[in-house]
Amino acid sequence: MNGGENKRQVLLFLLLTLWLLVVVGCGKLTQAPVQSRVDEPYPEKLSEWHLFAGRASHLQPNHGVLPYDLNTPLFSDYASKYRFVWMPPGTSAQYREDGPFDFPAGTILVKSFAFPANVGSEPERLIETRLLVHTNKGWVGLPYIWNAKQTEATLELAPDPVAIRYTDSGGVKHEFTYFIPNANECKQCHDNSRTMLPIGPKARNLNKGYAYPDGTANQISEWTRVGYLRGAPPLQAIPKVARWDDPDLAGKGSATGGTGYTVESRRSLETRARAYLDNNCGHCHQPGGTAGYTGIDLRVTNVGMQSLGVCKSPNAAGRVGTLVYDLVPGKPDESILLARMESTRPKEMMPQIGRSVVHAEGVALVREWIKSLPQDGAACFAKTTSRP
Amino acid sequence: MMKNSLVTLTALCGFALALGGCNRQPAPSMQKRLQEQLISSKAGTVIELPEGKFQLDRTLSLTADGVTIRGKGMDKTILSFAGQKEGAQGLLVKANDFTAEDFAIEDSVGDGLTVQSGNNIIIRRVRVEWTRGPNAANGPYAIYPTECKNVLVEDSVAKGAADAGFYIGQSDSVVMRRNRSEYNVDGYEVENAQNVDVYDNIAAHNAGGIGVFNLPDLPKQGGQHVRVFRNQVYENNTPNFAPKSLGPIYYLPTGTGVYIMAIHDVEEFQNKIHDNNTTNVYVIDYQTALSDPIKDQRFRPYTDHIYLHDNEISGGGKSPDVRLDGVKALMQVGGGALADILYDGVVDPKIKAAKKGRNPAEVCLVNNGSPTFLNLDAAGEFKHPKRDLKNYECALPALDAVKIPQVTEGSDKASSGGQ
Numbered sequence: 001m002n003g004g005e006n007k008r009q010v011l012l013f014l015l016l017t018l019w020l021l022v023v024v025g026c027g028k029l030t031q032a033p034v035q036s037r038v039d040e041p042y043p044e045k046l047s048e049w050h051l052f053a054g055r056a057s058h059l060q061p062n063h064g065v066l067p068y069d070l071n072t073p074l075f076s077d078y079a080s081k082y083r084f085v086w087m088p089p090g091t092s093a094q095y096r097e098d099g100p101f102d103f104p105a106g107t108i109l110v111k112s113f114a115f116p117a118n119v120g121s122e123p124e125r126l127i128e129t130r131l132l133v134h135t136n137k138g139w140v141g142l143p144y145i146w147n148a149k150q151t152e153a154t155l156e157l158a159p160d161p162v163a164i165r166y167t168d169s170g171g172v173k174h175e176f177t178y179f180i181p182n183a184n185e186c187k188q189c190h191d192n193s194r195t196m197l198p199i200g201p202k203a204r205n206l207n208k209g210y211a212y213p214d215g216t217a218n219q220i221s222e223w224t225r226v227g228y229l230r231g232a233p234p235l236q237a238i239p240k241v242a243r244w245d246d247p248d249l250a251g252k253g254s255a256t257g258g259t260g261y262t263v264e265s266r267r268s269l270e271t272r273a274r275a276y277l278d279n280n281c282g283h284c285h286q287p288g289g290t291a292g293y294t295g296i297d298l299r300v301t302n303v304g305m306q307s308l309g310v311c312k313s314p315n316a317a318g319r320v321g322t323l324v325y326d327l328v329p330g331k332p333d334e335s336i337l338l339a340r341m342e343s344t345r346p347k348e349m350m351p352q353i354g355r356s357v358v359h360a361e362g363v364a365l366v367r368e369w370i371k372s373l374p375q376d377g378a379a380c381f382a383k384t385t386s387r388p
Numbered sequence: 389m390m391k392n393s394l395v396t397l398t399a400l401c402g403f404a405l406a407l408g409g410c411n412r413q414p415a416p417s418m419q420k421r422l423q424e425q426l427i428s429s430k431a432g433t434v435i436e437l438p439e440g441k442f443q444l445d446r447t448l449s450l451t452a453d454g455v456t457i458r459g460k461g462m463d464k465t466i467l468s469f470a471g472q473k474e475g476a477q478g479l480l481v482k483a484n485d486f487t488a489e490d491f492a493i494e495d496s497v498g499d500g501l502t503v504q505s506g507n508n509i510i511i512r513r514v515r516v517e518w519t520r521g522p523n524a525a526n527g528p529y530a531i532y533p534t535e536c537k538n539v540l541v542e543d544s545v546a547k548g549a550a551d552a553g554f555y556i557g558q559s560d561s562v563v564m565r566r567n568r569s570e571y572n573v574d575g576y577e578v579e580n581a582q583n584v585d586v587y588d589n590i591a592a593h594n595a596g597g598i599g600v601f602n603l604p605d606l607p608k609q610g611g612q613h614v615r616v617f618r619n620q621v622y623e624n625n626t627p628n629f630a631p632k633s634l635g636p637i638y639y640l641p642t643g644t645g646v647y648i649m650a651i652h653d654v655e656e657f658q659n660k661i662h663d664n665n666t667t668n669v670y671v672i673d674y675q676t677a678l679s680d681p682i683k684d685q686r687f688r689p690y691t692d693h694i695y696l697h698d699n700e701i702s703g704g705g706k707s708p709d710v711r712l713d714g715v716k717a718l719m720q721v722g723g724g725a726l727a728d729i730l731y732d733g734v735v736d737p738k739i740k741a742a743k744k745g746r747n748p749a750e751v752c753l754v755n756n757g758s759p760t761f762l763n764l765d766a767a768g769e770f771k772h773p774k775r776d777l778k779n780y781e782c783a784l785p786a787l788d789a790v791k792i793p794q795v796t797e798g799s800d801k802a803s804s805g806g807q
Binding site for chain 1: 419420423428449474498557558633636680683
């Protein structure tokens with residue numbers, strides 16, 4: 001009898017210990033530090049990176065995972081985007097004035113894409129989380145696709161398209177197919193001269209305030225403070241690209257009627273439209289980029305009119321009606337650049353991937369900018385009839 | 389292990405289906421499987437495509453070096469992109485040491501097979517076609533290597549491209565041989581490229597046959613050293629169906645055999661060029677052709693050091709493309725008719741100043757049978773056109789054969805007639 005009692009007590013004790021181990025262990029697991037990988041194979045599950053603490057879909061950053069955003073982001077079908085950066089302890093990125101910072105090995109850039117749930121009151125639905133990891137073989141793009149329960153995301157090299165249906169706050173119904181770029185297509189935008197690079201985290205696009213839990217700070221200052229960035233000059237010496245939808249500038253952007261642009265309204269349109277093109281087109285349309293061969297350079301730093309497309313015949317444009325030039329100052333409807341932004345047909349639309357719907361507000365901005373450009377210098381149509 | 393269980397599952401399902409039903413998951417699409425294979429490829433990977441016609445709806449992309457994609461034949465393995473929903477190409481390759489062979493790409497929404505920035509590329513027995521035939525909505529380029537080095541394109545077929553069937557752009561060291569290009573706007577284009585051999589090809593029933601030229605505003609300028617020989621270029625009289633938005637190609641006159649524009653050091657020989665209705669051979673300055681103001685300071689619009697010899701040229705210019713006002717104007721210059729060989733006679737003013745003589749541009753047109761000839765005198769505002777070929781009967785040193793690692797020494801048996 002006694003022996004049996006003892007056995008039961010020992011068993012109970014063992015069970016309790018086991019339970020404690022599991023609970024404490026699991027507790028420790030959720031607190032486990034970020035686990036970067038610099039070699040294949042990469043984790044099948046997003047949770048294995050330990051980027052987030054707590055419930056996965058809440059995207060609560062783990063220790064050392066810093067949220068950030070950009071002055072002017074890439075448009076992706078109106079998806080909400082949540083960006084984070086993590087670097088291995090003790091390492092930091094080198095500041096660069098132009099182009100992305102020089103990030104240390106092991107860096108993880110995290111971008112999650114979400115759409116409103118079908119019913120207004122529900123939280124957003126996460127579709128995908130893209131990791132850009134600085135591995136031993138350079139930067140690698142890894143698309144993780146969220147499950148329906150929003151508990152986990154799984155690595156899929158060639159993800160299936162996702163049907164998106166929601167009604168926005170204005171009551172407008174949205175219904176389209178969202179194409180998630182596959183691991184190779186990552187390179188279509190991120191590649192320069194066959195080297196994969198980040199796009200967003202460059203000085204001019206990070207140079208803005210961010211509302212951190214303990215207060216708002218300039219992101220470049222904060223990255224420097226936490227030890228993620230070295231070599232940054234004083235803030236006033238750091239370039240800054242405009243917010244494409246800057247409310248302080250937007251009011252100054254509209255025409256006062258006819259050709260009545262003021263110097264101020266022209267400048268507002270110019271800075272915002274060029275910021276938009278910089279971050280929506282410039283990663284491909286620059287020397288060495290995927291569309292470098294076109295001779296079009298849409299980075300905000302380019303000042304060449306011809307390489308902006310002014311009066312330039314396209315070399316391999318998709319068919320867009322009978323339009324002849326990439327950009328005709330003063331004439332948005334004669335400009336292939338705008339026509340391709342307005343299209344959703346695969347052959348003629350720009351960008352070629354990562355967009356299924358038209359960015360009406362972006363189109364409106366670029367349209368207004370083209371309209372505001374002085375026409376005098378651009379005699380695109382001086383001689384269009386051709387001799388053979 | 390996985391594979392075995394899949395096979396077993398399929399077998400079981402097959403069995404159960406035979407018995408009356410089985411709820412099996414749909415197999416991943418060819419699109420997904422093939423794209424996953426392409427993503428997982430490593431140097432040395434050979435992706436074997438089975439026989440059959442496969443429906444794809446997104447661009448396939450490859451970025452790994454050293455990969456071969458091989459089908460069972462250009463009429464047996466067909467990747468059909470009819471109804472493509474995403475991406476602007478059929479197959480998009482950005483990789484070195486790539487080989488494509490023995491399959492077809494059909495009806496892609498944009499370009500068929502695009503290879504960008506790759507070294508050591510082989511495209512062999514590949515067919516790219518738009519099956520509805522000539523149509524302005526077809527993709528611009530069928531086989532489209534651009535910014536590449538060491539490229540071999542051979543025994544392939546292109547049909548229906550709204551720009552060029554075979555296009556070599558901004559590339560260096562290229563051999564295109566034994567291909568067939570039909571019912572495209574342009575059969576072959578060598579654009580802003582250097583060290584290119586184009587031989588033993590057929591260009592028939594396009595709007596234009598073989599173009600060798602430079603264009604401004606492209607990052608790579610200064611294409612030169614192009615040899616075009618032993619090709620058959622005939623009846624390229626399919627009405628030009630390029631949309632205006634494609635730029636210069638819209639202005640290519642229907643019925644152009646070979647044309648040479650804004651380039652130097654081109655040798656064309658032993659070709660059979662006949663029955664192209666605007667002209668068999670067109671040697672022309674960029675500004676005569678397109679009259680666009682040039683803003684690119686690096687661009688040289690002149691055409692010189694051209695050597696056309698020992699070709700068989702006949703039956704050209706019988707029914708010029710009057711769709712273009714410019715061609716109508718040229719016909720007036722020619723007194724109502726064009727000729728087998730058209731030359732605009734424009735000479736780089738610098739060369740004109742430095743060299744005396746009747747042919748300072750060194751455009752040599754010799755021993756090509758008995759073609760009709762028209763010098764348009766574009767430089768003299770078309771006032772004194774001439775039909776006498778005598779000033780252009782000269783010889784230039786033969787250009788060297790293009791050497792690429794994919795073509796072993798001696799396989800090019802071309803015997804240049806150059807001095």
